[in-house]
Every structure is written in C-alpha cells, then in structure tokens.
Amino acid sequence: MSNIVLKHVYKRYENGFEAVKDFDLEIEDNEFIIFVGPSGCGKSTTLRMIAGLEEITEGELLIDGVRMNEVEASDRDIAMVFQNYALYPHMSVRKNIGYSLKIHHEKKEEIERKVNEAAEILGLTEVLDRKPSQLSGGQKQRVAMGRAIVRKPKVFLMDEPLSNLDAKLRGQMRVEIARLYHQLNTTFIYVTHDQTEAMTLGTRIVVMKDGVVQQVDTPERLFRYPENQFVAGFIGTPPMNFLSGNVVFEDGALGIRLGEKKAALTVEKVRNMQNKDVVGKDVDVGVRPEHVRLCAPDAEEACGTGTVDVYEMLGSEAIIYLNQDGTNEKLIVKTGTEQSFRPGDRVGYAFSLENIHVFDKVTGETITN
Amino acid sequence: MKKITQKIGTVLKFAVLLLVSAFTAFPFLWMVLSALKTKAEVMDVSSLLPSSPQWSNFISVIFDSPLPGYIWDSLLVSVIIVALQVATGAMIAYAMVFLEFKGRNLLFIVVMGTYMLPVAATYIPAYIILSQWNLLNTLTGVVISSTVSIFGIFLLRQAFMQVPKGLVEAARMDGGGHFRILWEVVCPMTKSSFITFGLMSFISAYNNYMWPSLITNDSSKYLVSQGLRSFFIEGGAYGTEWALVMAGSSLIVIPLLILFAFTQKWFINGIGGDTGMKG
Known part of the structure; x- marks a missing residue:
C-alpha cells in the first residue's frame, strides 16, 4: 500500500527561478499517474522531488502519511527508471539488477532467485552475464526496469524511459510497461512529453505548464473536457483548432458568432455557461481536427x-x-x-x-x- | 612519387622518435652500465661498456650498505602515503562533483589556490605544525604531512566530472550511501585516473628528497634518496664510489619499474564502459 500526497509543493532555485509552483496532488495506491507537459514545465523536477534527488523548497511530501521531505532518496523505498537507463557499465546485467539487493544485505541465494525472476519477466535471461555495452537499446531499457522491479518498491518512478528508443521499440516497450503495471500491482509515476504514452498508460494524467498544474484527470476526461486552452491544445493529435468568436444572446438563446456565421449552442453547453457572465465575451472556439x-x-x-x-x-x-x-x-x-x-x-x-x-x-x- | 614521399616521411618520423627515445633512455642506460664498471672505468668516457661486468658492485650495495633498509622504509612510507592521498583525494573530489552544498565553488577555488602555492612556501608552516605535534624526525611525520595531494584532488575531480550524474543518482535510488557509491560505482569507472594518480603519488613519495631531509636527521629515519646521498656521496663509508652509487641507484629504480610494468596499460585507457548515458 502506498499513498502519496504532495501538499502545495514548490521548487525554487537559488537564482529565484520557480520550476514548480503550488503542486497539490494525492496519488492513491496502484494508480498509474502520468506527468505530461512541454520541456521545462517542471514534470521531471516534481518526479525528482518525490524521488528525493531534488530538495523540496516549500510544501510537503507524504508517503503513507509520513513526511518525506528530509528523508534520503535511499530510504524512501522508491525505485526509479532513468531516461538514459543509468546502468553501471562495469557490472554485468546480473549485478546491475541485483545491486540494490546487495546493498540491502540480502542473502546471495535470495538475490540470485529474485534476479532470475525479474530477468524471466523481462526476457533478459539470455543476457544476464553480459555488460551493458553489449546490449541493444531495448535490452538496456529492460535492465533498467529490472533493476527497479527486483526491489518490489512502494512506488515506481519513470523519467521519460522510452525517449531514447526508436518509434517501433517505443511502441513495444509501452505495451510491456502496461503489462508490468498490471503484473506488479503497485503505484507508478511516469514522466513523458509524449501524449500517446500519457493517454495509453495513465489511469490519471497531470498536465503541467510553466511549473503549474493545468489539469488532473483521466485520459478520457482530459480529451473530452479540457479545463483550459493549453490542455485542449496539448492533448490530441493533431492539435485542436482555435477560431476567434464571441458569445451572443439573440432570439432568447445563447449562441456563438464566428465571423459572419452565428449558431445557437447546444443545451448542455448553455447549461454549463448559465452561471457565468459570458454574453458579449470574446472567445476562442476549439474544434478538434476529427470533428471538422x-x-x-x-x-x-x-x-x-x-x-x-x-x-x-x-x-x-x-x-x-x-x-x-x-x-x-x-x-x-x-x-x-x-x-x-x-x-x-x-x-x-x-x-x-x-x-x-x-x-x-x-x-x-x-x-x- | 607519392609512395616515395610517404616512405621518406615514415623514415623521418622513426628517426626523430628514435633520437628522442635515445636521449630519454641514455641516462638510464648509462647508469646501469656504470653500475657494472670499476671506479676507474666510470670516469673513462672512451668506452660505454664495462670491460668485465662488476656484479660485485650490486652484491656490495645489497649486503654491505643500509640501502635495502632505506628502500624498504621508502616503500612502506610511499604505500601509506598513496593510500591516504587516494582516499582523501577521492572523497574531496566526490564532494566537489556530486554533492550540492553552499560554498562548493569557493572550496574548489581554495583548493586550486593552494595548488598554485610554491611547495617551498608550505615548508615552514608544515615544519612548525609537525614540531608542535612532536612528529619531527619520525616517518609518521613524513606520512602525515603528505596526507592530501592537491594534484590528486584536481585529477580525480576532472575524472569524476566525466561520470554521468544519473549513475550516482541511480545508485542513491538503489539505496547506496555516498561511500559505497564512491568505491563501488564512481571508482571502478575512473580506475585509470586512480591508477595514474596512485603511480604519480608513489613516485613522488618514493623519490622525495627535500622535505624528508628537512624534518628527519636521524640516519635510521632516512628515506631512499637521503640515504643514497648521505651514505654514498656525502663522504660516506665509500667516499664517492661512483660505480656503487650507480649500482645503488639502479636498485632503487627496480620497484618503480615493476610498478610501471603492472600499471602501464591503464595510462592509455580513458574512462571505460557504456552506461547507456549521454553524460
């Protein structure tokens, strides 16, 4: 069981730059949370703060109700898969996967058993005695995942783990990660800028921009009900179109004027607009390419x-x-x-x-x- | 025509390399050959080779002089100094590269500033400190005053900077403490720098003459360079027996040659292996 709570978390650097602003999120056990957003939006920084690799400037991080701000990365019972795999070049695949178990003083036979088990799951049995330099990109990626799963941690963190792979391999590994998530039955937090990964893997997605959370929702709701123009434009390929218009109230009904044309809005949209002072407002009308x-x-x-x-x-x-x-x-x-x-x-x-x-x-x- | 020019170029290249090698190796060769000559032959420049090799010179140095004792003491002191300098250098370099703390850059500036200080300028303060600790005229004093090597810190820092930070972070996530990460992750990846530094530190400690001469005056505490000078040259038991001096010098070099033979392949090795990381 692992429940993660980020309470009004900020990351401020010495030069005053705020990479993350007021990040507030509660992650339930067994969720697959995706942090998605453009480069520099603070998604990796937030992940690294959860990992303990980056100090939290303000706010609180709780794992299972325990404050983690001051706890060392090594003591958080969290495993992380890095973008560039971070395999130890001088160790064989076997040693790479078993290294954390060795650090935690597990018995040799136990390490051997767990390493073999992880290798079996990830299809690495044949390459256990090879060095990282003798592996393909996909195999390196699997070793990095093996190193994480062998510990059976409370939480898995993945920082753009597929971004170094070619498109075909990325598709294959995405399926493997999804399968792994169902097999391991634990909490995953995954950072990506690829919305296909975000939409296909996540149970909930956190969309970020300039260090600020824009929306937290299920993939489907993000797509159907974006809360702002940024989310609407970011989720969906090709991106949503935006047309300039304004809200009008004519003939007893709310409508939208687009250039010369005017049309009445649907009942559902009008219901949502009822409590807002919208008449006469300049708006951007978003339409997905598939709806045109x-x-x-x-x-x-x-x-x-x-x-x-x-x-x-x-x-x-x-x-x-x-x-x-x-x-x-x-x-x-x-x-x-x-x-x-x-x-x-x-x-x-x-x-x-x-x-x-x-x-x-x-x-x-x-x-x- | 092109072929001939290429050949001439190759021959010239070899000729230059041969000449430089001969210049470099000649003093060593001359020392070894002189060690096998008689006292009169050493001074006679008409012949490079001895008329009949005087192996007795070596026997005499080994059995009738205190030189083997000096060599042993020097080896012991040098090994301890190397161990200390490697340990302290690696820890300081690790902190400067992988730990975030206030004043990290200032620390580096101070360390580099110390490197620029002439060694002689440190003699007096170091002498006073050793005297206050009652460590003058002791081998412990020689060791303690060489605990940290600024050059070592600089060399290892440069090597550690080539290690991707992600690897250290991965090891932290695996549960490793800083000491474990240093010795089990960073050190194996920068092995060649450690060996290069270890060797240089050993040679410098083994050959050190000036500083040990300043703080030791008891012949039983002499290191090899002091011993050689005082026993063979400074009107010692043999007067200036040049053949014996050369035999002694040849013997002194043997541990260094053995060390070179075992470690030479590491000099040409850069940082090794594939982390899968871009650095």
Whole structure:
C-alpha cells in the first residue's frame, strides 16, 4: 500500500527561478499517474522531488502519511527508471539488477532467485552475464526496469524511459510497461512529453505548464473536457483548432458568432455557461481536427472556406492543413482518404456545435465544461 | 612519387622518435652500465661498456650498505602515503562533483589556490605544525604531512566530472550511501585516473628528497634518496664510489619499474564502459 500526497509543493532555485509552483496532488495506491507537459514545465523536477534527488523548497511530501521531505532518496523505498537507463557499465546485467539487493544485505541465494525472476519477466535471461555495452537499446531499457522491479518498491518512478528508443521499440516497450503495471500491482509515476504514452498508460494524467498544474484527470476526461486552452491544445493529435468568436444572446438563446456565421449552442453547453457572465465575451472556439468536415465552398452548412496548404496522406486517414479565407489562419482537418486534395484546392468546412469547446480569450479557461 | 614521399616521411618520423627515445633512455642506460664498471672505468668516457661486468658492485650495495633498509622504509612510507592521498583525494573530489552544498565553488577555488602555492612556501608552516605535534624526525611525520595531494584532488575531480550524474543518482535510488557509491560505482569507472594518480603519488613519495631531509636527521629515519646521498656521496663509508652509487641507484629504480610494468596499460585507457548515458 502506498499513498502519496504532495501538499502545495514548490521548487525554487537559488537564482529565484520557480520550476514548480503550488503542486497539490494525492496519488492513491496502484494508480498509474502520468506527468505530461512541454520541456521545462517542471514534470521531471516534481518526479525528482518525490524521488528525493531534488530538495523540496516549500510544501510537503507524504508517503503513507509520513513526511518525506528530509528523508534520503535511499530510504524512501522508491525505485526509479532513468531516461538514459543509468546502468553501471562495469557490472554485468546480473549485478546491475541485483545491486540494490546487495546493498540491502540480502542473502546471495535470495538475490540470485529474485534476479532470475525479474530477468524471466523481462526476457533478459539470455543476457544476464553480459555488460551493458553489449546490449541493444531495448535490452538496456529492460535492465533498467529490472533493476527497479527486483526491489518490489512502494512506488515506481519513470523519467521519460522510452525517449531514447526508436518509434517501433517505443511502441513495444509501452505495451510491456502496461503489462508490468498490471503484473506488479503497485503505484507508478511516469514522466513523458509524449501524449500517446500519457493517454495509453495513465489511469490519471497531470498536465503541467510553466511549473503549474493545468489539469488532473483521466485520459478520457482530459480529451473530452479540457479545463483550459493549453490542455485542449496539448492533448490530441493533431492539435485542436482555435477560431476567434464571441458569445451572443439573440432570439432568447445563447449562441456563438464566428465571423459572419452565428449558431445557437447546444443545451448542455448553455447549461454549463448559465452561471457565468459570458454574453458579449470574446472567445476562442476549439474544434478538434476529427470533428471538422470538408464540404463544397458554397455549401449551406459551410462555417467558412479556405485553401488547402498541405495534404498528408497517412494511409487510413489524411491530415489537411487549410489557410482560412479572410484571416489566413491555419485550420487542421482530419479526414478519410476517399477523396484526395492538392495544395491550392478551395474547400468549405463545417463542424457541429456539440463538439466545440469555448475558452475565454483572456484567461484561456473553458466556459462550456 | 607519392609512395616515395610517404616512405621518406615514415623514415623521418622513426628517426626523430628514435633520437628522442635515445636521449630519454641514455641516462638510464648509462647508469646501469656504470653500475657494472670499476671506479676507474666510470670516469673513462672512451668506452660505454664495462670491460668485465662488476656484479660485485650490486652484491656490495645489497649486503654491505643500509640501502635495502632505506628502500624498504621508502616503500612502506610511499604505500601509506598513496593510500591516504587516494582516499582523501577521492572523497574531496566526490564532494566537489556530486554533492550540492553552499560554498562548493569557493572550496574548489581554495583548493586550486593552494595548488598554485610554491611547495617551498608550505615548508615552514608544515615544519612548525609537525614540531608542535612532536612528529619531527619520525616517518609518521613524513606520512602525515603528505596526507592530501592537491594534484590528486584536481585529477580525480576532472575524472569524476566525466561520470554521468544519473549513475550516482541511480545508485542513491538503489539505496547506496555516498561511500559505497564512491568505491563501488564512481571508482571502478575512473580506475585509470586512480591508477595514474596512485603511480604519480608513489613516485613522488618514493623519490622525495627535500622535505624528508628537512624534518628527519636521524640516519635510521632516512628515506631512499637521503640515504643514497648521505651514505654514498656525502663522504660516506665509500667516499664517492661512483660505480656503487650507480649500482645503488639502479636498485632503487627496480620497484618503480615493476610498478610501471603492472600499471602501464591503464595510462592509455580513458574512462571505460557504456552506461547507456549521454553524460
């Protein structure tokens, strides 16, 4: 059992730079938590503070109710997999995996048994007597994981463990990590900037930007109900489109005006907006590329028109980058491949209002969730 | 034409290397050959080789002089000094590279500042300290005054900086304390620097003449360089028996040659192994 609580945690460096600001999170036992965000958002720093490799400037870290701020990394019963594996080059795979057990004075036979067990799980039995320099990238990665699982720690920390692997291997290892999580039945905290890893592995995702938590939610809810424009733009590939508009109240109903066009909002969106003073507000309307459909430029349903800039055929689907008429802003459309386009083609686009997200232009906060 | 130019280049290269090697090796060769000559032959520059090798010179030095005792004492003192300098140097270098603490840069500046100080400037304060501790004229005094080597700290610090910090962090996560990490993770990865430093420290301690001469005056406390000078040259029992001086010098060099033979491969080795880390 391991319950981790971060209470208003800050990381401030000597030069005054705040890498993490007011990080507040409770992690339940057996959760797979993902810290995701762009480079420099403070996700790795937060992980390192949990590990004990970085001092907590302000706030509290509790593991199973015990304050850990002053506890040495070696005494926290936490295992960590590093981005660059951090294997001891002078030790064989066997010794690398068993090193922590040796430090904790376990009996030789016990170390041997546990190392073999971990090697079995990770498919490393054949390479146990090799040195790290004789291993492939994927094998090194597995050894790093073996070193972590052999201890049966309370918590696993993983700092971008797949970022050094090629795309194919990354996909394979992602599946292995998911399987490992179900096998080991313990808490995982995983740092990545890859949203595919975040969405496929995590039970909950913490999205961070500039040291501040933007949203903590399940992958599905993050995708469907982003709390602000940053989350909406960060989660989802290709990213969400944002169109400038404003909220109007006409004919007894709330609606959105986009350029010339005006449309009434769905009941659900209006219900969410009811307590907010939104009428007349400038907003950014977010639409995911998969929710935009192309039509003829003069079609009745067209919300706007544009010219195809780039057409990317990906096999089962295609990504089209449009330059919108009038504003010349980019609009991304994800569509099927039944019809192909060429740069310069003029098209119309449309989307249904039930799929849009509306964000306050000033604060970036959602006003429709 | 190109082939001929290449050949001439190779020949010239070898010629230069041979010349430099000959210049470097000649004093040593001359010492060994002189050790096998008679006293008269040493001074006769017309012949490099002895007319008949005088092996008795070596026998005489080994059995009739206190030199073997000096060699033994020097070896003992040097080994202890090397052990102490390696231990202290590694600990200070580890702290300077892997530990975060206030004044870390200042410490490095102070250490480097000390390195720039002329050795002679440290003689008087060191002498006074040893005298206050009643360690003058003792081998313990010689050892204690050589506990820390600034050069060693600098050399090991540079080597430790090549070790990826992530490895030390991984070892901390594995449960290792700093001492264990130093000796079981960092040290094996920087073995060549340790061996280089150990050897240099040994040679310097073994050959040291000035400082031991200042703090010891009892012949039973002499180290090998002092012993050689006082016994063979300074109007000692043999007067200036150059053949014996050369035989003594040749014997003194033997432990160093053995050490070189065992450790030479490490000089050419850089930091070893693959951590999977980028550094």
